[in-house]
Amino acid sequence: MRTWKFGDNIDTDAIIPGRYLVIYDPQTLASHAFEGTRNEFASEVRKGDIIVAGRNFGCGSSREHAPLALSGAGVRFIVARSFARIFYRNAINVGLLPVVCNDADRIPDGSPLSVNPKEGYIESGGIRYPIEPVPAFLQEIVDAGGLVEYARSLPEVKTCTGSQ
Amino acid sequence: MYELYMAATLVEKIFSRRCGHPVRAGDVIMAPVDCAMIHDITGPLAVQKFREMGGKRVFDPEKIVLLFDHQIPADSLPAAENHVFMRRFAVEQDIHNLDIKEGICHQVVMERGRAAPGEIVVGADSHTCMYGAAGAFSTGIGSTDMGFVLKFGALYFRVPTTIRLEIDGTFGPRVGPKDLILAIAGKIGADGANYQALEFTGGTIETMEMAGRMTCCNMAVEMGAKVGIVPPDGITWEYLRARRPVNPFSLSSDRDAAFTSVHRFDAERLSPKVAVPHNVDQVVDVEKVEGTPIDQVFIGSCTNGRFEDLREAAEVLGNRSFHDSVRVLVIPASRLEYLKALRAGLIEQFVAAGALVEAPCCGPCMGGAFGLLAPGEVSLSTSNRNFRGRQGSAESQVYLCSPATAAASAIRGEITDPREV
Numbered sequence: 001m002r003t004w005k006f007g008d009n010i011d012t013d014a015i016i017p018g019r020y021l022v023i024y025d026p027q028t029l030a031s032h033a034f035e036g037t038r039n040e041f042a043s044e045v046r047k048g049d050i051i052v053a054g055r056n057f058g059c060g061s062s063r064e065h066a067p068l069a070l071s072g073a074g075v076r077f078i079v080a081r082s083f084a085r086i087f088y089r090n091a092i093n094v095g096l097l098p099v100v101c102n103d104a105d106r107i108p109d110g111s112p113l114s115v116n117p118k119e120g121y122i123e124s125g126g127i128r129y130p131i132e133p134v135p136a137f138l139q140e141i142v143d144a145g146g147l148v149e150y151a152r153s154l155p156e157v158k159t160c161t162g163s164q
Numbered sequence: 165m166y167e168l169y170m171a172a173t174l175v176e177k178i179f180s181r182r183c184g185h186p187v188r189a190g191d192v193i194m195a196p197v198d199c200a201m202i203h204d205i206t207g208p209l210a211v212q213k214f215r216e217m218g219g220k221r222v223f224d225p226e227k228i229v230l231l232f233d234h235q236i237p238a239d240s241l242p243a244a245e246n247h248v249f250m251r252r253f254a255v256e257q258d259i260h261n262l263d264i265k266e267g268i269c270h271q272v273v274m275e276r277g278r279a280a281p282g283e284i285v286v287g288a289d290s291h292t293c294m295y296g297a298a299g300a301f302s303t304g305i306g307s308t309d310m311g312f313v314l315k316f317g318a319l320y321f322r323v324p325t326t327i328r329l330e331i332d333g334t335f336g337p338r339v340g341p342k343d344l345i346l347a348i349a350g351k352i353g354a355d356g357a358n359y360q361a362l363e364f365t366g367g368t369i370e371t372m373e374m375a376g377r378m379t380c381c382n383m384a385v386e387m388g389a390k391v392g393i394v395p396p397d398g399i400t401w402e403y404l405r406a407r408r409p410v411n412p413f414s415l416s417s418d419r420d421a422a423f424t425s426v427h428r429f430d431a432e433r434l435s436p437k438v439a440v441p442h443n444v445d446q447v448v449d450v451e452k453v454e455g456t457p458i459d460q461v462f463i464g465s466c467t468n469g470r471f472e473d474l475r476e477a478a479e480v481l482g483n484r485s486f487h488d489s490v491r492v493l494v495i496p497a498s499r500l501e502y503l504k505a506l507r508a509g510l511i512e513q514f515v516a517a518g519a520l521v522e523a524p525c526c527g528p529c530m531g532g533a534f535g536l537l538a539p540g541e542v543s544l545s546t547s548n549r550n551f552r553g554r555q556g557s558a559e560s561q562v563y564l565c566s567p568a569t570a571a572a573s574a575i576r577g578e579i580t581d582p583r584e585v
Contacts, residue, residue, distance in 0.1 A: 013551040013552070014551065017553055019536075021234070036558025059388065063205070084355070090309075135192070147213075147312060148216045151312050151315065156316070162193035
């Protein structure tokens with residue numbers, strides 16, 4: 001298990017280029033992840049690896065192929081200082097956990113990292129960094145394993161309800 | 165109409181009206197969806213997710229806009245198979261399928277009047293934020309969220325806070341809405357409006373045509389915003405009246421509403437802007453990059469493919485020709501915009517000057533259909549994104565600009581200030 005370090009504003013075109021959007025199979029998408037921008041990723045990524053990035057990870061296109069490509073590559077956690085809105089929701093919906101950590105920049109590339117969402121921290125090189133909790137309404141979807149599983153358990157939805 | 169007793173933003177009012185009780189920024193709410201848009205790229209996955217969720221019948225076929233615009237006519241066998249998959253879904257669910265015939269999804273939703281003041285609209289495409297130009301709350305979502313919408317006709321939203329933009333003054337010659345929104349992106353930054361609404365107000369917006377408002381709202385997502393929105397006014401209602409029955413009402417933020425921040429821009433002092441590779445917020449005055457050689461010019465997209473944009477480019481072009489060293493692609497945003505340009509003689513003008521005029525679609529902005537860039541090539545484009553590899557090779561470069569700057573540069577074969585030609 002290792003971390004893959006990325007910078008700020010990693011867009012979904014970089015995660016999966018537009019020419020592969022006719023594909024929907026996560027494993028096939030994974031074989032093209034970061035093609036052209038970080039070519040060694042697809043061949044060297046291993047199940048359980050963690051992506052660590054700066055600000056605004058997943059900006060740009062709403063393509064769900066991006067989180068699918070990463071989950072197909074065996075990634076379960078993405079740690080970043082912040083996420084673009086649509087990517088954040090998409091990741092949770094497909095069972096990939098985006099973890100917001102203000103100290104993400106301090107984690108070195110290639111290092112081992114443990115992510116403990118329930119306990120609220122990540123740990124690298126013996127140092128614990130706090131992470132932000134997932135918003136309550138999304139935690140239910142995370143707990144269900146994704147939006148499909150969550151939706152299957154709903155007979156219907158009541159509109160105009162929610163939390164304040 | 166529901167009365168709100170505290171000052172509220174336009175977006176808070178939309179959710180409050182739609183839900184019948186006061187809703188504030190930060191609230192999480194399961195809100196009904198008035199219109200849902202799906203296309204050929206994100207649609208198949210949304211349908212798959214709808215079925216995995218146990219979906220049998222969509223919530224309301226009348227509230228779904230379905231069309232193909234990214235890979236049309238089918239440019240590969242997998243694309244053709246995706247189209248067939250979506251056609252079968254449309255037949256099975258009694259959804260009117262506009263297929264490959266109408267143009268880019270966002271333009272088509274707008275010109276068919278499928279987004280209106282006070283409505284909540286979602287689309288499985290990030291530039292859905294554009295319909296705020298019609299006074300709707302509209303936002304881009306992923307395919308799984310869309311699968312949920314197809315089944316339930318509703319979705320969870322966190323009601324966003326609002327950044328207010330106040331823009332005043334008249335544009336100088338050959339400066340317009342695209343230069344304004346690039347200037348705004350340069351100031352706000354690529355994530356400066358993340359999770360928020362961007363509200364466009366001020367004298368410049370009040371006198372701006374719908375086409376320009378759409379250009380501005382379209383690019384709200386390039387700053388991370390959920391929606392770009394213009395308070396509906398006479399121009400909005402007039403646009404909609406030609407497209408659906410309307411019953412105008414007033415809808416705007418209260419003066420003392422809680423905005424995250426307020427930014428002021430002076431349109432008069434703007435010069436033509438260019439976003440340089442590889443981020444939309446890397447914005448400079450055109451003078452800074454004048455003389456940069458270009459291989460391809462793309463005039464089109466949901467950002468700048470309307471008749472007004474094509475007219476702006478044609479006015480700069482006049483009876484000149486495009487430079488021999490440049491490939492010029494002109495792609496109207498929709499069939500109706502194409503017809504307007506055709507009847508006004510613009511298409512003949514572009515073809516005579518050496519451009520390739522393609523049928524309405526996303527074109528090179530899709531980065532996988534046609535018009536791709538080889539390693540080392542440079543594109544100047546009126547579209548909305550210049551990410552590395554967006555229009556082809558990761559070793560190519562994309563600059564973004566207005567239709568006027570694109571036309572002027574296509575004439576000279578290098579990035580050119582449109583005020584100089």
